[in-house]
Amino acid sequence: MSIAELLPLLQQHAMAVLASPKDIAAYLAGGLAGSFVIGAAFVRTMIPLRWLAVAGNLGFVIFGALRPQYLTLFVSAVLLPINIHRARQMMRLTRRVKAAEVASDQSGLWLRPYMKPRKLKAGTVLFRKGDLADHLYCLVDGKIELEDIGVTLEPGKIFGEIAFFAPDKRRTHTARCVGECTVLMVDEATLKQLYFQNPSFGFHLIGLVAGRLSEDVRRIEKRFSGSDVAVPPQH
Numbered sequence: 651m652s653i654a655e656l657l658p659l660l661q662q663h664a665m666a667v668l669a670s671p672k673d674i675a676a677y678l679a680g681g682l683a684g685s686f687v688i689g690a691a692f693v694r695t696m697i698p699l700r701w702l703a704v705a706g707n708l709g710f711v712i713f714g715a716l717r718p719q720y721l722t723l724f725v726s727a728v729l730l731p732i733n734i735h736r737a738r739q740m741m742r743l744t745r746r747v748k749a750a751e752v753a754s755d756q757s758g759l760w761l762r763p764y765m766k767p768r769k770l771k772a773g774t775v776l777f778r779k780g781d782l783a784d785h786l787y788c789l790v791d792g793k794i795e796l797e798d799i800g801v802t803l804e805p806g807k808i809f810g811e812i813a814f815f816a817p818d819k820r821r822t823h824t825a826r827c828v829g830e831c832t833v834l835m836v837d838e839a840t841l842k843q844l845y846f847q848n849p850s851f852g853f854h855l856i857g858l859v860a861g862r863l864s865e866d867v868r869r870i871e872k873r874f875s876g877s878d879v880a881v882p883p884q885h
Contacts, residue, residue: 676716683709683726696847697744700737707733743844743851762788764844765834776810776825776833783813783821785835792831796823799869811859814841 683706690702707730714723742763765788770776776787779798787810794803803809813821845852 672716676713679709680713683713697737697740700733703733704737740847762834764840765836768833768835770827770831772827772829774827777821779821779824781821783819784838786810786841788834790832790834793828794831795826795828797826798823808858812862815859
């Protein structure tokens with residue numbers, strides 16, 4: 651079909667659409683939905699992307715219902731609640747991260763919905779120095795001792811995060827239960843997904859690692875400041 655033959659058909663279709671308020675509403679909704687979907691392709695963070703997807707799904711639902719286009723209606727109706735759930739989930743995570751910045755002593759609370767509980771007996775070794783890191787932990791009940799440095803962790807503390815950023819991904823300490831303990835654990839795949847999808851979580855996790863490394867540096871400095879350093883004899 652040539653352009654000369656196509657133009658009259660397009661004009662006829664446009665006139666038919668303009669003559670029907672229902673068709674006008676359908677095409678406006680479809681046009682807005684398409685613009686939202688295109689805009690989502692240029693968004694770099696997850697929360698705006700999800701809400702643009704929600705707006706696009708809603709627009710296509712209206713378009714599919716008014717035209718009607720049942721396949722478009724079905725696909726958009728299925729995706730709409732999924733995108734709403736994911737958007738709200740990421741927003742809740744962001745609020746938990748912000749709350750954790752205010753109450754750093756409860757920094758593990760916002761991460762709990764993504765973690766699985768595990769009960770441990772007294773003396774259980776959660777991981778040993780040199781083991782490959784596969785989980786991040788939050789202590790709920792009991793006490794965990796980091797044997798190599800003689801530090802005892804109290805409930806509410808996140809631990810085991812440094813190994814995820816180490817080049818060899820090896821544990822730097824041995825963690826043993828002082829008594830019966832309950833820990834929450836999140837696997838590496840979930841941790842990476844949260845890290846890349848939510849910048850606030852990523853910054854908080856990096857801050858946690860930086861704080862832990864600073865504590866290690868102060869501990870080493872304190873140890874060496876209390877010891878005498880031998881001075882080699884002069885010849």
